[in-house]
Amino acid sequence: MAKKICIIGCGAIGSLYAAHLAQVAEVYAFVRRPAHAHALNEQGLRVTGKHNFTARLRATTDPAELPECHLGIVCSKATQTEEAVAPVGHLFNRGALLSAQNGLGCEEILARHSQGQILRGTTFMSGTRHSDTVVQYELDTATWLGPFEPSSTPFSTVSDTADLIVAAGLKAVALEDARPAQWSKLIFNASVNGVSALTGLPHCPAFAEEARFGDLGRLLHDLIEEGKQVAKAVGITLHEDPWEMNKIGAETNHPTSMLYDVQHHYETEVEFLGGAIAREAERVGASAPLHTALYRLIKGKEASWRRSEAGDSPSGSTAIPKVTSAHDPSA
Amino acid sequence: MAKKICIIGCGAIGSLYAAHLAQVAEVYAFVRRPAHAHALNEQGLRVTGKHNFTARLRATTDPAELPECHLGIVCSKATQTEEAVAPVGHLFNRGALLSAQNGLGCEEILARHSQGQILRGTTFMSGTRHSDTVVQYELDTATWLGPFEPSSTPFSTVSDTADLIVAAGLKAVALEDARPAQWSKLIFNASVNGVSALTGLPHCPAFAEEARFGDLGRLLHDLIEEGKQVAKAVGITLHEDPWEMNKIGAETNHPTSMLYDVQHHYETEVEFLGGAIAREAERVGASAPLHTALYRLIKGKEASWRRSEAGDSPSGSTAIPKVTSAHDPSA
Numbered sequence: 001m002a003k004k005i006c007i008i009g010c011g012a013i014g015s016l017y018a019a020h021l022a023q024v025a026e027v028y029a030f031v032r033r034p035a036h037a038h039a040l041n042e043q044g045l046r047v048t049g050k051h052n053f054t055a056r057l058r059a060t061t062d063p064a065e066l067p068e069c070h071l072g073i074v075c076s077k078a079t080q081t082e083e084a085v086a087p088v089g090h091l092f093n094r095g096a097l098l099s100a101q102n103g104l105g106c107e108e109i110l111a112r113h114s115q116g117q118i119l120r121g122t123t124f125m126s127g128t129r130h131s132d133t134v135v136q137y138e139l140d141t142a143t144w145l146g147p148f149e150p151s152s153t154p155f156s157t158v159s160d161t162a163d164l165i166v167a168a169g170l171k172a173v174a175l176e177d178a179r180p181a182q183w184s185k186l187i188f189n190a191s192v193n194g195v196s197a198l199t200g201l202p203h204c205p206a207f208a209e210e211a212r213f214g215d216l217g218r219l220l221h222d223l224i225e226e227g228k229q230v231a232k233a234v235g236i237t238l239h240e241d242p243w244e245m246n247k248i249g250a251e252t253n254h255p256t257s258m259l260y261d262v263q264h265h266y267e268t269e270v271e272f273l274g275g276a277i278a279r280e281a282e283r284v285g286a287s288a289p290l291h292t293a294l295y296r297l298i299k300g301k302e303a304s305w306r307r308s309e310a311g312d313s314p315s316g317s318t319a320i321p322k323v324t325s326a327h328d329p330s331a
Numbered sequence: 332m333a334k335k336i337c338i339i340g341c342g343a344i345g346s347l348y349a350a351h352l353a354q355v356a357e358v359y360a361f362v363r364r365p366a367h368a369h370a371l372n373e374q375g376l377r378v379t380g381k382h383n384f385t386a387r388l389r390a391t392t393d394p395a396e397l398p399e400c401h402l403g404i405v406c407s408k409a410t411q412t413e414e415a416v417a418p419v420g421h422l423f424n425r426g427a428l429l430s431a432q433n434g435l436g437c438e439e440i441l442a443r444h445s446q447g448q449i450l451r452g453t454t455f456m457s458g459t460r461h462s463d464t465v466v467q468y469e470l471d472t473a474t475w476l477g478p479f480e481p482s483s484t485p486f487s488t489v490s491d492t493a494d495l496i497v498a499a500g501l502k503a504v505a506l507e508d509a510r511p512a513q514w515s516k517l518i519f520n521a522s523v524n525g526v527s528a529l530t531g532l533p534h535c536p537a538f539a540e541e542a543r544f545g546d547l548g549r550l551l552h553d554l555i556e557e558g559k560q561v562a563k564a565v566g567i568t569l570h571e572d573p574w575e576m577n578k579i580g581a582e583t584n585h586p587t588s589m590l591y592d593v594q595h596h597y598e599t600e601v602e603f604l605g606g607a608i609a610r611e612a613e614r615v616g617a618s619a620p621l622h623t624a625l626y627r628l629i630k631g632k633e634a635s636w637r638r639s640e641a642g643d644s645p646s647g648s649t650a651i652p653k654v655t656s657a658h659d660p661s662a
Contacts, residue, residue: 136602199631201393206634214606216634219627224510224619238430278529282544289553293621296550298630303537 002026003164004069006091008084010036010045010059012127013100014075020168021073022055026053028066028087029059032097037061039132049127049136051169057301063087071161072097073121074110078272081109089113096157099144102257103272104186105180107148120178122185123191125170142171144239146178157240174279180239188242190273191220192249193258194294197268197301204257208250219244226290230277233286258298265305270298333357334495335400337422339415341367341390343458344431345406350419351499352404353386360390361419368392370463380458380467382500394418402492403428404452404600405441409603410572412440420444425525427488431474433588434603435517435611438479447487448662449479451509477509511570518558519573521604522551523580524589525625528599528632533590534634539581546595550621551577557621561608564617589629593652596636600631 003129006028007018014029021027022045031037040059043327047053062065076084089097098119099106107244111118124141145162147153158174165172175181192203195216200209210217226244231238261268274295281288337359338349345360350460352358353376362368371390377396378384391397404425407415407449409432420441422472429450430437442449455472468625476493478484493505523534532538541548555573562569590601605626 009429106350111435195628198628200635201631201638204638206631213610214627214630216627219631222624238335255599279544282396289620290624293550293553293624296545297526297529300526300532300537300550304531307532307535 002027003071005071005073005090005146005164006030006066006069008072008074008088009080010040010132011075011077011078012129013123014073014133015045015129016047016127016170017073017075017100017127017168018057018173019047019053019055019166019250020170022050023053024164024167027055027057028069028170029057029260030066030084031059031061031299033085034061036132040120043133044312046134047137048134049138050140051137051282055062058191063091063148063173066103068092068094071164072114072116074099074106076101076105078269079267080104081106082113083109085113089116090311094186094326096153098145098161098301099148102185102189103270104276105272108121111148111151116151117162118151119145119153119158120148120182121145122182125177125186135217136200140171142173144173144175144178144181146175176215179236183227183231183234183236184239184242184245186273186277187224187238188249190277190294191223191227191242192289193256193268194270194274194298195220197258197262197270197298198294200262201329202261203249203255204253205250208247217250221296223290226288227277230281230286230288230291231286233284234280261315262301265309267302268298270295274298334402334497335359335360335398336402336404337397337400338405339403339405340411341463341637342406342408343460344456345404346456347378347456347458347468347501348406348431348496349388350384350386350466350503351380351382352495353388353497354384354441354500355498355612358388359400360388360479361388361394361397361415362392363415364584365392367448367463368543374464377465378466378468379461380469382468386520389556394422397422399423399425399556401426402495403445403447405430405432405437409437410598411599412437413444416441416444420447423447427453427484427492429476429492430479432603433511433516433520433600435607437469442479442482448484449482450489450492451478451479451513452476453509453513455516459497471502473504475504475506475509477506492507510567512556514562514565514567515570515573515576517557517604517608518562518569519576520574520626521608521622522554522558524578524587525554525601525605525622525629527587528589528593528601529625530627531590531593532588533584534580535584536581539578548581554621554625556583556607557619561612561615561617561619561622563583564615565611581654584659593632596640598633601626601627601633605629 003025005025037059044054093115095115098121100121123143126139128136155268162172162174206216208217209215274291278292334356336356368390424446429446431452431454454474458469459467459545489503493503496503537547539548541547601628605622
């Protein structure tokens, strides 16, 4: 009998897991929009890019239509973990639940909503979602996964899950400890997304330029170095160097996910990225002034949309009154 | 014979000087736009708010139409100092030239373009410019002025200039050393404008809130504290506490000048504000990680407009391609 797997959240990453795993398992997709579920059920899910095929799966917005599953993979935005997992967490009470999300703190939310075995995951694969039913597979890099420590998940569950992902045609590595991989990506993501969100720049060559005093690469370097020091204070030996990841990414001119959120006035993942680094530093008595500053700036930016949408005051993309008052002591 | 005074740049502050000084002197205004000069010559310059009167003055965009003057007051944006002063600096070779601009570094530019006596000024008055010919006088606080140290300006020139400004109905204080006042406003301006430009928030109550870890007031506090440490390292004892200035200003919900620049994609004054603090710290071997970080972010933001205008890539207010690629290792 085929294993039952539920993908929770079908953005780019969720779609890649769903389509591939549907080749070797019975795949369900739990999504938010009825039109999304309907399109997936009608048309299937097409993968382009590195792989080319169309998968059949069962999508729904209704938890009551989902069976008990062997495995769930949570692929929602970190900010939507609670609402995505709360209605379905019980379906994995006798199975496993893997977070393939950004940042720190998602596994804790999964553990609150399921008695299943929780897996800590970090994926380095990438894709572009062209529509509800078409996803392009871009970087075919691995998902790293390990046990979520407090849930005493046995390693056999980790390796079985990795084997299943590999059997589906994707890359996965089972680890005794997935935190070094998670922190490498965390530091990279917090630094690059934070700078991108605040400057409006995609991940572009300026992120690695360090020749002059004002160059942005110097800030990235400082942010990444600070992140490494926090990781060290927390007791993590990094899996790979986030600065090297930044140098490679800076060549892509990729619009970052947090820039996308900022431009659309969506709540960002900053609490799970830079905010998590800032709080971890606080927790262990380390210093993270730069990540803390960027975290507060991005929270301020989110607050500016709320002011703007409340019609409270000029901010964001709203034009401000056509007056000039330079030299004003109230700035 | 009435003294001849030329106001260089007639924004809100320049207009306030021009109109008031025209009551006690022969005032010329050197402006950039022919329509601006024409309107001032035709209609005069009306002051509303704290004072109410209309002044007559002579405005021009042509340096050849300006006489040799006793005094020049430079009121352009700091970023436009060079272009504003270069064509007219020689007219003050036997007089005095006062910078009433934001930040650090304008006096040095004045000294390169005039052999006159250079005055270091910081104004705390404020106004709102309603049109080319109407300016509202708001905060009637003083202009603080002193000698620009390298130009060996005698104190008598400082006090004569302050007397003239006071005779015109504005407030002014002559100081042996104007740097403590200039640095107080510099630290305030760099901190408040920087945070405002990056968050999109006007100077609002959040700038003074410090209760929770993510609160923006904590960042403002840290920025101001860092600025004070740099001032101390440079040898400056501040004139007033920028944190107190911030608390008062935070009640105003005033859109800051740098936010205005950011929203209109104008070059900001960051080189003369946070950039100046960062460079001064570097010069004296002090540490200014937060001002340096904000400086680099704002330079990055300026770079994003150039990309955007060159059609190079998505950024700023330009919509980015409708794709989602969260979890992407290139962020």
